Amino acid sequence: MGRIELFSILLGVLALSNIFTIHADSPDKYFDWNVTYGIRSPLGVRERVILINGKFPGPTLDCDTNDNLYITIHNNLAEPFLITWNGVWQRKNSWEDGVLGTNCPIPPHSSWTYRMQAKDQIGTYMYFPSTGMHRADGGYGAFNIHRRPVIALPYPVPAKEFTLLVGDWFHTGPQFTNGVANMLKYKLDNGIGMPTPDGLLINGLPSGTIFTGKARKTYLLRVSNVGIMASINIRIQGHTMKLVEVEGSHVLQEIYESLDVHPGQSMSVLVTLNGAIKDYYIVTSTRFMKKTRTATAILRYKNSKVSASGPLPVGPTYQVHWSMKQARTFRWNLTANAARPNPQGAYRYGGIEITKTIILGNSAGKINVNGLKKRYYGINNVSYVNPSTPIKLADHYNIPGVFNLKTSRDKSTPGPMVLGTTVYDLALHDYVEIIFQNNEDTTQSWHLDGHNFFVVAFGADEWNPNMRKKYNLVDAVWRSTIQVYQNSWTAVLAALDNKGMWNLRSAIWHRQYLGQQAYFRVWNNEYSVRTENIIPSNVLKCGKVAK
Template sequence: MRDLTSLLQPQSHNQREPTTRRFTWNITSGLRRPDGVLKEVILVNDKFPGPTLEGRSGDTWEIDVYNNHHEGIAIHWHGLHMRGANHMDGAVGITQCEVPPGEHFVYHFKVGDNQTGTYWYHAHSQTQLASGLYGGLVVHADKRGRPQEDGYDMELLFLVGDWYHRRSSEVLKTFMDATSNGDEPCPDSLLVNGLGHFDCSRSTPSAPVDCDVVQKPTLALNMSHRYLVRLVNTGSLTGFSFTIPDAEVNITSVDGDQAVTADPSNGVGILYPGERVDFILSWQQAFQSNSSSLVVNLDKEQVQFPMNFQSPNLALEYHQEFTIDSTPKMMSRTKAGLGQSLETSAKQNLQKLKVKDLTESLPEPEVKLVIYSAVEILNHLNNIPTGFINRTHWSQQEEPLLSLERSEWDDHQLVPWTAAQPKWVELVINNLDSTGHPFHLHGFDFYVISSWKGQGGWDYFNPFDTSSKPRGGDPNLKNPIRKDTVYVPAFGYVRLRFWADNEGIWLLHCHILWHEASGMAMAIHVLGDEDTAFKGTVMGQESSSLCR
């Protein structure tokens, strides 16, 4: 039986003192059939996805990574602040060199005392995320001395994302080709916790695959229970919605521990690559004896048939359902509500979640940064689609920036400096493209004080131009949502504000893998010295320990 259920173990972590947790990982590759189609997948301790990391706030983690894969690797701990450990952030070219084949590296860092929630880890070298090098990461809250009633019975983790049958390097090569016109390669399938179902009869002669008929995965749940669901988009390109039509979904938090409120619904969407959302899942008593299903729909912004990708992939089923098999009924200690169905089956729009008012409004920024992102096709780059931020397309140097002074950085490094002391920073990300970009900032959470989707023409925002008001209106400084990954709408912008006090050089990039790999990335230099940066410091020296 191919079971999608992934239960977490909060009780092993939320009642104990912080401790040092040690893990040993063996990175290899092997042939697997996640959805029936044979593909070489990167494995962690022979598992795909990799093992789920669980701990609690304040823990110290040591992950000894042995690379027995045939390529260099690096691991990023998505959403963790890595305070005081910028050199452990896993961003090749910024904070480290790859771990070469046949060698090992110990990632050593402390999880923040105040950081809890749903995170994940993934490759941050080459395009290995799309080859399967990722896994879940959950930081449980300290609940010692608190009542045991949580409002749910169990915790579930769902890692959901699009999936390509070709090697990720081949997919990138297809995108970065003069004939692609900058259209992103279409995924072939989607996976939930490493499993999916591809209809072999839908394969085409132009894209032959080694396909076996496999049983469609199912989910085994007790529908009299209430579950805390932790949902992560691990995909390379598309957003998705996640729906259970006869259940009740109550969203509790996003991107880690940002508490939110929303009306009850039957699902969530759209969740973009890199984003996370937590919600309480329950069935009212009248529906607990019925059959149920989990429905995943790929985002129609990226899946417009017949042409939005480079070529229409008629083999892709962008609407997929997975049966929920109800385990023997037991009365839940939290007891679901009685009798009535939801009046609406609408998915909760994640762009319209509500949060509590701040104790005081956000202060005005002392530093303002403005960027413009786009995939461009330029003659001097041989018409190869390339990701740009401002006029820079990023590529890594031989040694990480953290080990070098600014004069040693080349022209592909767009890295503004905030200041030598902590400052409030406003970052404006303008999107010049016709589809959205999910941007992720390493090392920080930020407040989303404004978001605007372009209505045609130049709907961008420059805070240095005071001649007209921003099209998105005044910023929300009273109750803005806090995130670490944000969707920047097509032809529009977002305004972000954060307290820049976490020392290091922190990557900022589009989390669409093909955009990032083609150059849509930059970094933000926080604290340190404007000219020498962190060269000669402990972080700077350790960041180059793997370089040859």
């Protein structure tokens, strides 16, 4: 055997050793989830919903940072199915992101295992179905990543944690017996407008959920907006909330009487039970809608014998400027650590040179497809179409004709809406300025997989380069989902340090379904496990890859 051949074999062995031992010092956790249909009555009307292990919402996934997770999904639905892990970075591992651009869906009546690591992050997140409109039927749940014991918290350890999954819900009507998702899909596919929500739920119920604690103790409430359309506001009768964490970032600990949470967003607050021993209302209500929907839960003091009563605490309704002012108060805690011991503020994001600016204008327009002219949504007048072959697999196997990098547009483009598979070609370690421009009269919400970004500014009307003078380049909050207010813009800075194919999407799900999404191809030419995990051995193949 020649020296060169032997050296190549040794390199291969070392590479494989690295692959199989890179997470060996972290615990393994296994989850077995059975996805089925079931009947529930979220708003008092029997409807078909998606259950996970018989639960609606699904089970809470709790893990510690750096845990290795093996989540087996048994798809007992009649349709292909995927779950995505909103806000979980999937470091070097977009293979497990659970969206149609990276994964073939799990076929009906079959199983597949996600293999991923909660690498270098802590915080409050969520999971939900990413296929079609499944998310409107449920199948969602909390995903909480806890610190390792050696990492200090920037606040006293709470007595207990409570999870609040808040989201809008829809009635199907008597003509639709196969769930909310099928009803909405039928409407959207046939050019019928998206209805407004019929109600709000907290942990699957419009009222009656109870959280019990002891007087004078402090509790951590993890709040996620799992809805598909409505921004919400949350407040607690007779109590204030101290905001401590937003999607993995520890923030300056300001006190709030109420908080806005937009679709796809998560946060954690501390609540101290310093009132009289009785029950209190937790109230959530929709924002920016003509008809306000409300859901309540109960904060119960242990040994309480007094039911919650009195008027519900009033929340904001249309006040857009109020919400924008509140959003500007969310600031990064520079002295606190996150998943690692070093302070968050050690990363001086404001001094990094911007390598690329992308202006993303949300678009809406009608396109004639197969004789039906209906409304689509898009980015810079391109409405995304999911190809039958996931673009990540097409890219890996060098399959032509699946996507075209020339489809992407870096700024708002006049003209009619067109269909396309938009992929932005970006270099690993690019530092990108993204401007979300919203010229519509409804508030939007946007999410980027695989990364967090610094939310450096909100502003009204049209963004222009002079607005950079107003950027917060010191302590902007670092998160993965951001609202863009009506007729306004939001500016973020993103360090693209995670190689892979990453979904950028509207978190308002009917807009995502009708094309308001794209992908960031974060890439370099180094084929090494140092920059990206190898393709999983259990990868599902479909479309052109299956041939």
